[in-house]
Amino acid sequence: MDTALEIQGLRKEYKGFILKDISFRLDQGTIMGLVGPNGAGKTTIIKLILNMIRRSAGTIEVFGLDNIAHEKAVKARIGFVHETPAMVEDAPLKNIKTALAPFYRSWDERLFRRLSAEFGLPLDKKFKALSHGMKMKFQLALALSHDADLLVLDEPTSGLDPVFRRELLERLSGVIQDERKSVLFSTHITSDLESTADSITFINRGELVFSLPKDEVRETWAVVKGGRELGHGSLRGLFKGFRETPYGVEALTSDVPAVRRAIRGGLVVDKASIEDIMIFMDSGASHV
Amino acid sequence: MFKFILKDFFLHKKYILSLGILYPLYVGWFGSRLDSPRVYALLAAFMYMIVALFPYTREDKLKAVGLSLSLPATRREIILGRFLTSWTLMTGLWILGTAVALLMSGGKLGAAHLLGLGSILTILAYMTAFLAVFTPLAIRFGMVGLMIFLVAMQVLGIVAMLLRARTQTLKALIGSVGRGVATAQEALGPAGAVAAVLIVFLIVNYASFELSVFLFKRKDY
Numbered sequence: 294m295d296t297a298l299e300i301q302g303l304r305k306e307y308k309g310f311i312l313k314d315i316s317f318r319l320d321q322g323t324i325m326g327l328v329g330p331n332g333a334g335k336t337t338i339i340k341l342i343l344n345m346i347r348r349s350a351g352t353i354e355v356f357g358l359d360n361i362a363h364e365k366a367v368k369a370r371i372g373f374v375h376e377t378p379a380m381v382e383d384a385p386l387k388n389i390k391t392a393l394a395p396f397y398r399s400w401d402e403r404l405f406r407r408l409s410a411e412f413g414l415p416l417d418k419k420f421k422a423l424s425h426g427m428k429m430k431f432q433l434a435l436a437l438s439h440d441a442d443l444l445v446l447d448e449p450t451s452g453l454d455p456v457f458r459r460e461l462l463e464r465l466s467g468v469i470q471d472e473r474k475s476v477l478f479s480t481h482i483t484s485d486l487e488s489t490a491d492s493i494t495f496i497n498r499g500e501l502v503f504s505l506p507k508d509e510v511r512e513t514w515a516v517v518k519g520g521r522e523l524g525h526g527s528l529r530g531l532f533k534g535f536r537e538t539p540y541g542v543e544a545l546t547s548d549v550p551a552v553r554r555a556i557r558g559g560l561v562v563d564k565a566s567i568e569d570i571m572i573f574m575d576s577g578a579s580h581v
Numbered sequence: 582m583f584k585f586i587l588k589d590f591f592l593h594k595k596y597i598l599s600l601g602i603l604y605p606l607y608v609g610w611f612g613s614r615l616d617s618p619r620v621y622a623l624l625a626a627f628m629y630m631i632v633a634l635f636p637y638t639r640e641d642k643l644k645a646v647g648l649s650l651s652l653p654a655t656r657r658e659i660i661l662g663r664f665l666t667s668w669t670l671m672t673g674l675w676i677l678g679t680a681v682a683l684l685m686s687g688g689k690l691g692a693a694h695l696l697g698l699g700s701i702l703t704i705l706a707y708m709t710a711f712l713a714v715f716t717p718l719a720i721r722f723g724m725v726g727l728m729i730f731l732v733a734m735q736v737l738g739i740v741a742m743l744l745r746a747r748t749q750t751l752k753a754l755i756g757s758v759g760r761g762v763a764t765a766q767e768a769l770g771p772a773g774a775v776a777a778v779l780i781v782f783l784i785v786n787y788a789s790f791e792l793s794v795f796l797f798k799r800k801d802y
Contacts, residue, residue: 340801340802343650343651344650344656345647345650345651345801345802346801346802347798347799347801364653364654364655364656365653365654365655365658366653367653368651368652368653368654369653371651373651375647378648379644379645379646379647379648379650379651379802380643380645380648381592381593381639381640381643381645381648382643382645383595383643384591384592384593384594388591388592388594389591389592391587391591392587392588392589392590392591392592393588393648393652395584395587395588396584396588396652396653396654397653
């Protein structure tokens with residue numbers, strides 16, 4: 294399978310936040326969920342892909358091309374949807390479209406008209422007059438109308454009503470029916486990924502926790518439920534996070550066989566959902 | 582490159598059209614009351630530069646620079662687009678403003694003053710200087726930085742005026758620059774002098790462009 298996006302050793306340093314040596318790969322014809330709590334570094338990665346911020350180290354290749362050395366060619370193939378879009382807010386939609394369309398050789402005006410009608414976009418209205426959902430729809434219409442091969446969506450479902458959220462997710466699944474196309478989709482709403490994503494890249498506090506096919510995440514990560522001995526001594530290293538409950542302790546692990554070897558009997562092991570992983574990782578320091 | 586001009590026009594259409602009418606009318610009317618072509622050129626160039634920088638300062642204010650950065654264009658091309666838009670706007674406004682000044686009844690500056698080679702070179706010099714200074718400043722410090730710079734320049738102007746009363750250094754400096762230019766003009770002849778001045782304008786524009794690209798490439802959005 295060809296690679297749509299490959300990131301190696303990506304690093305970005307800010308005062309008070311460091312994105313540390315992120316590496317992952319997105320295959321063509323797939324959807325990747327870029328997951329992590331707020332402030333994990335998801336938007337930083339997306340901005341680095343679009344060269345909106347400078348990287349401190351590492352490489353980003355889009356369809357085999359370095360995103361800075363071949364910036365123009367790379368961006369021509371990327372469609373971008375942002376939670377808080379960088380738009381000239383007081384311009385009408387039709388003006389924004391007229392301003393942006395000439396930059397794309399593959400711009401399909403008929404497709405844009407069709408999508409605008411489908412989404413019910415009021416093209417005469419100013420961007421700032423639109424609801425959050427409509428703003429997302431407009432950005433999506435722009436991204437799809439230039440036949441982007443890689444859709445990069447930063448928290449696209451955040452703040453959307455359930456109806457449009459489902460519509461958007463279905464549309465994303467539809468996009469990758471064309472196997473040349475891929476989607477990188479950042480979110481902290483984990484339920485969006487269960488039905489849509491093929492692979493998950495999990496970021497926490499600027500660090501890569503894992504980047505795996507979704508099925509492998511289910512097989513690898515588990516929530517172990519047991520007594521308070523789970524938080525003691527040598528066992529600690531087996532767990533990524535703990536949670537005290539009225540009935541004992543729950544812990545997150547990516548190494549179930551090792552946990553079973555260390556503790557014989559008295560354990561309940563459940564497959565971890567992405568939400569479980571996020572909750573445990575976020576409270577990883579709350580050891581018992 | 583035309584698409585960059587088009588982009589700025591469509592994204593800021595209302596403002597460009599309204600200021601593009603208001604400013605030349607004001608400059609034309611006010612300019613017709615002036616009797617110094619140099620002061621007219623200074624006023625016009627400054628006003629037109631404000632409009633020329635408007636797309637950038639608005640995008641900075643609206644935090645919309647990211648829109649340009651998400652387009653298939655390099656940062657260098659984006660800055661080149663900025664310069665082209667700025668010069669297109671300034672030239673267009675200058676033509677309009679001059680027409681208004683000529684049409685105003687009772688104007689003190691006639692066609693000979695407004696359309697003379699000296700006047701054209703003077704206004705080009707001011708436009709070049711303003712754009713060369715303000716574009717990199719706007720990129721590095723945004724609209725707020727630009728305002729601070731303008732206020733600082735006003736303070737500096739007041740200080741210079743106060744110092745002028747005490748020392749002749751500034752006056753002597755300006756005088757020596759003027760004499761140097763006059764000597765060069767004599768040596769080069771009329772056509773050579775014009776060519777030299779235009780080359781200087783190009784060099785200043787180019788230097789400002791390269792500085793702007795340098796600053797833009799190092800900024801996170």
